[in-house]
Amino acid sequence: MGIIEGLTSGFLQAISLEVFPYLFVGAAFGLVIGVIPGLSGHFAMAMVIPFLYTMEPAAGIAFLLGAHSTVAQGGGLTAILFSTPGTGQNAATLLDGPPMRNMGLGGMAAGAALTACFLGATFGALVLALLLPVLQQVVLFFGPPEIFVLAFLALTFVAVLGKEDLTRSLIAALTGLLLAMIGLDNVTNQERFTFGLLELRDGLELVPVILGLFAVAEMFELWVKGGSLTGSQSSPMSARETQTQIFRGVVEAVKHWWLIMRCSTIGAAMGLIPGLGSAPAAFVAYGHAKQTSKSKETFGKGNIEGVIGSESANDAVEGGALASTIAFGVPGSSSMAILLGALFILGQETGPNMLTYHVDVVFIMIFTIIIGNFLGMLGGVFLVNPLTRATGLRGSLLVPVLIAIVFTGAFAVQRSWFDIGIALFFGVFGYWMKELGYSRAALLIGFVLGFAVEKNLYLAIQLSGPFFIFDPIPLTLAVITVVFLAYNIWGIIRDRRRNG
Amino acid sequence: MRKNRLAARTSCLSLILMSALCGLTACGSADDSTESKTGAAAFFDGRNIRWIIPYSPGGGYDEYGRLIAPFLEKYTGARVDIYNMPGAGGMRGANELFGSPKNGLTIGIINGSAMVTNELAGMRGADYKIAEFEFLGRVVADKRVLVVSTESGIGSFEEIWKSEDRVKIGATGLGGSTYVDAVIANEAFEMDVDIIHGFDSSSVVRQAMLRGNIVGTWGSWGSAADNVGAGRDIVVLQSGKERASDLADAPTVFEMGEKTADPERTMAILNAWESLHAVGRPMAVPPGTPPERVQFLRDALYKALHDPKLLATAEKSGRTIVYASGEEMQQIVSDATVLPDEIRQLFVRAIKGEL
Numbered sequence: 112m113g114i115i116e117g118l119t120s121g122f123l124q125a126i127s128l129e130v131f132p133y134l135f136v137g138a139a140f141g142l143v144i145g146v147i148p149g150l151s152g153h154f155a156m157a158m159v160i161p162f163l164y165t166m167e168p169a170a171g172i173a174f175l176l177g178a179h180s181t182v183a184q185g186g187g188l189t190a191i192l193f194s195t196p197g198t199g200q201n202a203a204t205l206l207d208g209p210p211m212r213n214m215g216l217g218g219m220a221a222g223a224a225l226t227a228c229f230l231g232a233t234f235g236a237l238v239l240a241l242l243l244p245v246l247q248q249v250v251l252f253f254g255p256p257e258i259f260v261l262a263f264l265a266l267t268f269v270a271v272l273g274k275e276d277l278t279r280s281l282i283a284a285l286t287g288l289l290l291a292m293i294g295l296d297n298v299t300n301q302e303r304f305t306f307g308l309l310e311l312r313d314g315l316e317l318v319p320v321i322l323g324l325f326a327v328a329e330m331f332e333l334w335v336k337g338g339s340l341t342g343s344q345s346s347p348m349s350a351r352e353t354q355t356q357i358f359r360g361v362v363e364a365v366k367h368w369w370l371i372m373r374c375s376t377i378g379a380a381m382g383l384i385p386g387l388g389s390a391p392a393a394f395v396a397y398g399h400a401k402q403t404s405k406s407k408e409t410f411g412k413g414n415i416e417g418v419i420g421s422e423s424a425n426d427a428v429e430g431g432a433l434a435s436t437i438a439f440g441v442p443g444s445s446s447m448a449i450l451l452g453a454l455f456i457l458g459q460e461t462g463p464n465m466l467t468y469h470v471d472v473v474f475i476m477i478f479t480i481i482i483g484n485f486l487g488m489l490g491g492v493f494l495v496n497p498l499t500r501a502t503g504l505r506g507s508l509l510v511p512v513l514i515a516i517v518f519t520g521a522f523a524v525q526r527s528w529f530d531i532g533i534a535l536f537f538g539v540f541g542y543w544m545k546e547l548g549y550s551r552a553a554l555l556i557g558f559v560l561g562f563a564v565e566k567n568l569y570l571a572i573q574l575s576g577p578f579f580i581f582d583p584i585p586l587t588l589a590v591i592t593v594v595f596l597a598y599n600i601w602g603i604i605r606d607r608r609r610n611g
Numbered sequence: 612m613r614k615n616r617l618a619a620r621t622s623c624l625s626l627i628l629m630s631a632l633c634g635l636t637a638c639g640s641a642d643d644s645t646e647s648k649t650g651a652a653a654f655f656d657g658r659n660i661r662w663i664i665p666y667s668p669g670g671g672y673d674e675y676g677r678l679i680a681p682f683l684e685k686y687t688g689a690r691v692d693i694y695n696m697p698g699a700g701g702m703r704g705a706n707e708l709f710g711s712p713k714n715g716l717t718i719g720i721i722n723g724s725a726m727v728t729n730e731l732a733g734m735r736g737a738d739y740k741i742a743e744f745e746f747l748g749r750v751v752a753d754k755r756v757l758v759v760s761t762e763s764g765i766g767s768f769e770e771i772w773k774s775e776d777r778v779k780i781g782a783t784g785l786g787g788s789t790y791v792d793a794v795i796a797n798e799a800f801e802m803d804v805d806i807i808h809g810f811d812s813s814s815v816v817r818q819a820m821l822r823g824n825i826v827g828t829w830g831s832w833g834s835a836a837d838n839v840g841a842g843r844d845i846v847v848l849q850s851g852k853e854r855a856s857d858l859a860d861a862p863t864v865f866e867m868g869e870k871t872a873d874p875e876r877t878m879a880i881l882n883a884w885e886s887l888h889a890v891g892r893p894m895a896v897p898p899g900t901p902p903e904r905v906q907f908l909r910d911a912l913y914k915a916l917h918d919p920k921l922l923a924t925a926e927k928s929g930r931t932i933v934y935a936s937g938e939e940m941q942q943i944v945s946d947a948t949v950l951p952d953e954i955r956q957l958f959v960r961a962i963k964g965e966l
Contacts (some may be wrong), residue, residue: 160674
């Protein structure tokens with residue numbers, strides 16, 4: 112089957128009456144799951160699996176991917192409006208989303224986030240489509256040496272994020288790296304920093320840590336300071352005002368199309384790398400948005416570019432992550448592992464066979480991501496208004512309710528009471544970090560990348576010896592890293608001279 | 612007025628969503644039967660059974676759980692709730708099951724082979740006693756295979772065995788099943804395969820095979836079949852005494868074991884290895900559960916795992932069922948836990964990563 116033929120057939124199937132209703136229900140389900148903190152895309156997919164046994168392949172794929180693709184949009188909404196990210200991938204949205212809400216621009220941020228998500232996902236899906244002819248070569252590009260250097264490069268974005276106070280940012284990032292080391296080391300079979308607790312053997316779970324650092328910390332702050340989430344805004348916005356804001360947000364996102372393109376490229380590229388996940392992609396995109404912005408100083412204080420950058424990247428990841436799954440049946444993330452299992456249930460074979468004979472199935476996936484996100488955007492717009500009203504509630508009413516929801520989310524990931532303790536601990540920790548001016552984002556970057564850096568360094572050394580860094584591709588990437596770091600450090604020194 | 616209408620519209624939308632979702636989730640509920648029930652059947656009728664799955668949603672164990680649960684509902688008359696409890700390589704779920712109320716309303720599937728070896732090795736966190744579980748039956752015992760990538764040019768196990776260079780085999784974490792299999796194979800065949808461990812998951816191992824960084828890996832036949840069918844990998848060695856019907860070309864470890872310098876020692880290791888594999892993925896209830904309820908659940912599981920509809924679905928999703936009864940399982944587990952001292956030491960060292 113030729114690519115054009117596959118494209119047409121894929122599109123017609125995706126919008127057909129046999130498939131579209133499933134796509135719609137899936138997208139709605141994903142949006143709801145996304146709004147609930149702690150429940151992730153891979154949870155949504157696992158819930159859908161039992162229904163696939165009796166479904167046609169096209170409908171099953173649309174149902175499954177539809178549910179997966181809108182989760183980030185729902186999560187972005189709650190990240191902005193309640194400082195409570197749905198999943199790890201919305202963590203970067205917390206840096207500028209909630210400050211915008213505090214300025215009374217919550218609706219605008221939400222509109223921009225939903226649109227950026229949709230455009231990012233579309234971009235990621237298009238990248239996947241364009242890569243189809245060379246998909247296998249691209250996927251095999253990344254081995255342990257390359258991933259190590261790339262993860263290290265991503266780590267250096269701490270320098271961009273924490274430009275204002277490099278010392279504190281480095282402390283935070285190194286703390287994050289230390290936190291990543293907690294648990295049983297796969298390589299030596301030694302427990303590290305577990306303090307004899309069996310619960311820490313598998314390391315810290317990402318979701319409770321993020322919920323603690325941001326959501327719980329925010330609740331503490333709200334409790335201590337009083338008032339409501341919307342801060343200075345005395346009365347909640349009217350429905351009409353919210354709608355106007357959402358529309359302005361959409362326009363803003365479209366206006367920043369070039370930023371979305373660049374951040375989506377980052378997202379799609381990082382999605383291609385197995386094991387990195389979407390949380391770092393969003394942070395790196397955020398760092399890039401800040402680096403290239405004309406108004407760097409307003410980042411972290413409610414800059415819409417921060418919201419657009421991170422939200423566009425976290426949905427563009429999906430296109431990239433799908434690539435390695437389709438090319439070789441090698442899933443790049445836990446969600447993709449579920450997708451692979453589902454494809455098997457639906458009787459679809461991945462790899463060269465799918466690319467040669469069933470390319471229409473790949474296009475059904477591509478169109479599902481695009482249409483699903485579009486539906487998610489429309490559905491999300493309906494959710495913004497009621498959610499915005501809740502942000503106007505006074506803290507003494509809102510905090511107990513949100514804390515209950517957040518703790519339920521922390522518990523739900525592994526059904527572990529211990530994780531509620533983790534969320535609480537990092538709540539206190541995050542609150543003090545914020546009070547004392549330490550970057551929580553830097554800590555999180557260290558935490559999410561520490562594992563990838565360490566693991567791949569070990570594998571690279573085992574596979575290619577200690578001089579793997581001098582191989583052509585790792586060397587090129589390493590040079591880029593050094594140049595990037597040098598440029599940023601130089602920038603910091605220059606700024607200091609100017610100000611000092 | 613306008614605001615109210617808008618609010619009504621949004622709540623109406625969420626209502627539709629909710630009912631759509633409820634409709635979806637309701638599909639899996641059990642058939643009603645009107646005949647009167649006595650004893651254990653009456654006890655379970657309409658109750659909720661909590662099914663502990665010691666891994667995250669989406670993995671192989673979870674897939675089996677979600678496949679079997681509706682059929683268990685059909686034959687027990689109870690509602691079966693899947694309860695994922697990942698952690699500590701499956702030990703957290705096993706511990707939870709071991710300590711659950713002994714009323715038959717908590718059941719679980721466990722990673723039998725790993726739970727046996729962890730207990731043998733005295734791993735911290737192995738708080739259960741595997742032989743004390745009341746087994747309901749075994750869902751599957753995976754056939755383990757050594758696969759190599761077609762690209763590597765290796766066509767048989769002998770080529771690896773007699774190779775002048777150290778052949779690189781990938782594995783996940785130290786003490787994980789892909790690692791233990793590779794180490795035990797090294798011991799049994801007295802070879803010096805270079806085991807590169809520390810890969811995040813079996814899919815990253817696959818990626819490294821495709822890139823040519825490593826030659827092959829150990830894994831279950833169920834998960835390797837896809838790539839073998841597609842011509843990307845070939846199986847050069849399989850576990851068990853007999854070749855699987857769909858794997859007639861690859862020799863078994865026992866066939867190869869006769870060609871070693873010390874066949875007696877090799878066979879002793881292989882027998883122990885085999886008895887561990889036989890434990891597979893059993894389902895169990897906590898020790899001390901009333902016998903008539905255990906029997907009832909055993910019968911229900913037997914019927915569920917022999918239901919033609921389940922078997923058809925299982926085959927479609929590539930998840931085969933290799934059933935063994937609860938009584939057989941008690942024997943299989945005790946065989947696996949009682950090993951000759953020297954062999955036991957060998958396995959303990961392999962699991963702890965000391966080999």
